[in-house]
Amino acid sequence: MALISMAQSSADHPTDPSKYLWTVLSVTTLGAFMAGLDTRIVVVGLDAVAGALHADIEQALWFTQAYMLGSTLMLLLVGRLADLYGRVRLYLAGFAVFTVGSLLSGLSPNPLLLIASRFVQGLGGGILNTVSAAIVTDAAAYGPLAFALSVNSLAFRLGSILGLTLGGLIIGLFDWRLIFWINVPVGVAAVIWGRRTLREIYKPREQKSMDWLGFALFTVFTFSILLALTFEGYGLSYRKIANAMYALSMASLAGFTLWELRQSHPLLDLRLFKVWSFTGGVVAQFLNAVAFGSVMLLLTLYFEVAKSMSPSETGLLLMPFELSFLAFSLISGKLSDKYGYVGFAILGLFVGSLALLVLSSISLSTPYWQVALGSALLGAGNGLFMSPNTSAIMSSVPEERRGVASALRNVLFNLGMTLSLNISVLLLSSRLSYDLITKLLLGAELDEAQLAAGRSSLALALGEAFRVLALVNLSAAVFSVSRVRGKRVLNFKTPEYGGLTCPGS
Structure with a gap:
């Protein structure tokens, strides 16, 4: 493939690192924006896609699960390839795969082909998410790393906000296939722009051996x-x-x-786990993903099922979270580069846990301002946590391990998100019968007393779920606190596994 074999213009660090960092961000933010847009736009249009393709409920669930599988299965291999052969060509290949997957998804004539196409799209998205963090870290190794990563988070959130409204607009005015095809021109433009501007500044050092x-x-x-x-x-x-x-x-x-x-050349060098800044960071991220992964679903159930709001109203009511995340992600990215990463990550986890406790008190009579306050606090907490925590993880490992480190970070994040959904479903089903939940979700006919009781029970069950998720998020804070005095960088040049350097965390 010409895209894979293209020559990079330079293997040296650019003469103006600050300028080149913005060049890198001009490409990686496009990938983050597309990922955020695709995440929300597909959720909004899921029922329309399922109806158009005559898919049953399990097939409809696989429209999202296939993407998750594709974006997770190959991550460690992708990270290892990025460390062995370089980042840029692999990243642009991921853009191409994501674009092709989007095109095929829109062309799918039946549920099975859409599931397969979504897997391809997820594979490309996994490559983008994994390699982009390594590319940005390479470019910002001596500059504002957390701020650079927060710019990518900002692009993802902007895509998510747009996806909340754009999906319904596209399906209402045009055709469901456009929710996938909207990625194609952006992907083509990003590949062309990336080929012209990105350069490989990372020099692979290891023997090219694949496990x-x-x-x-x-x-x-x-x-x-x-x-x-x-x-x-x-x-x-x-x-x-x-x-x-x-x-x-x-x-x-x-x-x-x-x-x-x-193995002398392992796929995952397990010595990385001797670096507590790395280990504590990925464990904290996993637990935060478990605590946060189902929150948007739970809030959507509260507004649409318990409170009988429309999807468009729900999208607007969820804005406090999105806007708060945007603001505090940029603030923490800027300040943590100056004052240290771990402190902001800890603060974010405590704020997020407080937010989940606020949301745990919701009922049918809870005023909206209280739900909005909890949502805004949660957005602030996650905004404060994510970029500094990612920066702490990526800066704690040598540059020849950044690809694998980023891959493992993404694998654990995806597992945490998936686990979060299952925990929440189990918590809800422990309070409400499966039959009642199904009737509430599908809008089946119930008499007034049953409907009122069901909605009230659902609201209380959602509050209990938020309470459990708050405890999970607090456990993530424990791992972050433990990193304050942890070792930061592992020296891989020593023959034994124990060579550690301690420049601080």
């Missing part, structure tokens, strides 16, 4: 654990399949760990 057995074992682990979590959400009839997938995932993870410890 294929390690990749196979890790792929079995991620595939089986994601399937297990997916089937867990389908109810008791899928419990045996879920348990079998859990057993397979644990066995493959154990085999992967034992194999990697014996």
